[in-house]
Amino acid sequence: MIPGDRFKIKRYFHHKDFHKPRHSQAHHPPGDVRTQKSGTREIKVVRRVLDVNAKLAEQNRQLFAEKGIFVLNVMSSPGSGKTTTLEKTLARIMPEIKSAVIVGDICTTHDADRLAKTEAPVVQINTDEFGGDCHLVAHVIEKAAVTLDLDEIEFLVVENVGNLVCPAEFDIGEDSRVVILSVTEGEDKPVKYPLMFRECEVALLNKVDLLPYLDFDKQKAIDFIHQVHPQMPVFEISAKTEEGFEPWINWLKNKIRQKA
Amino acid sequence: MHEMGIVLQIVEIANASLPADLGDARVAAINLKIGKLAAVVPESLRFCFNVAIKDTALEGAKLAIEEIPVVAKCNDCDAQWTIVEPVFICKTCQSGSLEILSGRELDIESIEVVEEEKHDSG
Numbered sequence: 014m015i016p017g018d019r020f021k022i023k024r025y026f027h028h029k030d031f032h033k034p035r036h037s038q039a040h041h042p043p044g045d046v047r048t049q050k051s052g053t054r055e056i057k058v059v060r061r062v063l064d065v066n067a068k069l070a071e072q073n074r075q076l077f078a079e080k081g082i083f084v085l086n087v088m089s090s091p092g093s094g095k096t097t098t099l100e101k102t103l104a105r106i107m108p109e110i111k112s113a114v115i116v117g118d119i120c121t122t123h124d125a126d127r128l129a130k131t132e133a134p135v136v137q138i139n140t141d142e143f144g145g146d147c148h149l150v151a152h153v154i155e156k157a158a159v160t161l162d163l164d165e166i167e168f169l170v171v172e173n174v175g176n177l178v179c180p181a182e183f184d185i186g187e188d189s190r191v192v193i194l195s196v197t198e199g200e201d202k203p204v205k206y207p208l209m210f211r212e213c214e215v216a217l218l219n220k221v222d223l224l225p226y227l228d229f230d231k232q233k234a235i236d237f238i239h240q241v242h243p244q245m246p247v248f249e250i251s252a253k254t255e256e257g258f259e260p261w262i263n264w265l266k267n268k269i270r271q272k273a
Numbered sequence: 274m275h276e277m278g279i280v281l282q283i284v285e286i287a288n289a290s291l292p293a294d295l296g297d298a299r300v301a302a303i304n305l306k307i308g309k310l311a312a313v314v315p316e317s318l319r320f321c322f323n324v325a326i327k328d329t330a331l332e333g334a335k336l337a338i339e340e341i342p343v344v345a346k347c348n349d350c351d352a353q354w355t356i357v358e359p360v361f362i363c364k365t366c367q368s369g370s371l372e373i374l375s376g377r378e379l380d381i382e383s384i385e386v387v388e389e390e391k392h393d394s395g
Contacts, residue, residue: 052387053301053385053386053387053388054298054385054386054388055304055383055384055385055386056290056291056292056384056385056386057382057383058286058290058383058384059380059381059382059383060286060381061379061380061381062279062282062283062286062305062379062380062381063279063282063379064286065282146275146278147275148275178275179275179312181312182311182312182313182379183275203359204359207310207359207361208310208311208312211310211361239369240359240360240362241359241360241361242369243361243362243368243369243370244369
């Protein structure tokens with residue numbers, strides 16, 4: 014619903030219509046736009062299309078702030094290793110930091126089943142119930158979050174739907190965003206999807222254990238990331254072997270502590 | 274990708290913005306501003322829009338999309354320029370600290386309504 018007091022409607026005629034001859038309605042009182050004459054009128058709206066989502070995201074952010082929960086939105090293209098990275102990440106921080114997961118997929122609960130083995134509470138969102146959306150939106154996060162015991166959580170990680178385009182556009186009320194790029198993808202993903210790489214705070218370059226077998230130019234990928242987002246921290250990791258996990262885990266723990 | 278969801282928002286805002294006294298007038302166009310950095314494809318938006326407005330008060334309306342260039346300002350040397358390639362580094366001083374002045378828009382600006390001409394039947 015859109016409250017009427019949130020914008021003003023201003024009506025006026027285009028100049029080109031101003032001098033058109035009047036027809037049958039000329040006897041109506043002047044000044045009454047509705048009855049003056051035929052022509053085009055422009056109704057001013059001036060609103061952000063995603064206003065409603067932005068408002069709900071802000072409500073989520075307030076709720077998470079009250080509870081002292083650090084919320085991380087993890088995004089990447091499909092198959093870059095989000096779930097494996099989270100499994101390994103949670104295994105490392107879980108005894109110390111009380112964590113929960115919201116995982117978004119268009120369908121199936123495969124990722125939730127995997128993440129549940131970390132013993133973190135997991136909520137699976139299947140967006141096909143919400144029209145098969147390719148991203149998570151604020152009101153869906155709110156619905157999922159209220160099913161969790163928020164007083165018992167310090168860290169909430171949201172595994173977004175695999176997609177480098179749309180999730181970047183939708184605020185869900187998170188504190189920080191991470192993008193995962195794997196070395197089995199093209200080095201130029203950052204420049205093909207600049208909004209995603211600009212909107213995220215850090216990048217994880219995943220599957221580095223495969224580098225010896227690939228033609229992937231790691232430096233080129235990092236240069237592309239920095240072309241789009243100068244100074245963006247890039248952690249080179251392998252979610253499979255856990256190579257390079259220390260700096261990433263330290264960064265994450267530091268963020269969680271800052272919020273608590 | 275997510276254009277239909279965005280279109281539904283546009284339709285909702287447009288419908289709520291229409292005056293109650295619309296009468297015989299018809300909605301000719303919805304004017305949008307879309308930044309080049311927004312994750313929205315204008316063509317997909319138009320396609321979804323035509324589907325979404327079928328059999329509604331907005332049927333027949335056009336989506337008039339004004340694309341807004343990405344304009345950046347350097348926080349170190351104050352240089353201002355339009356970003357065409359995805360390079361977010363100051364061309365003057367090579368600083369990576371910059372402010373995006375425009376290009377993220379996804380705004381509904383206004384609605385154009387056409388009053389159908391009426392002739393006296395006598």
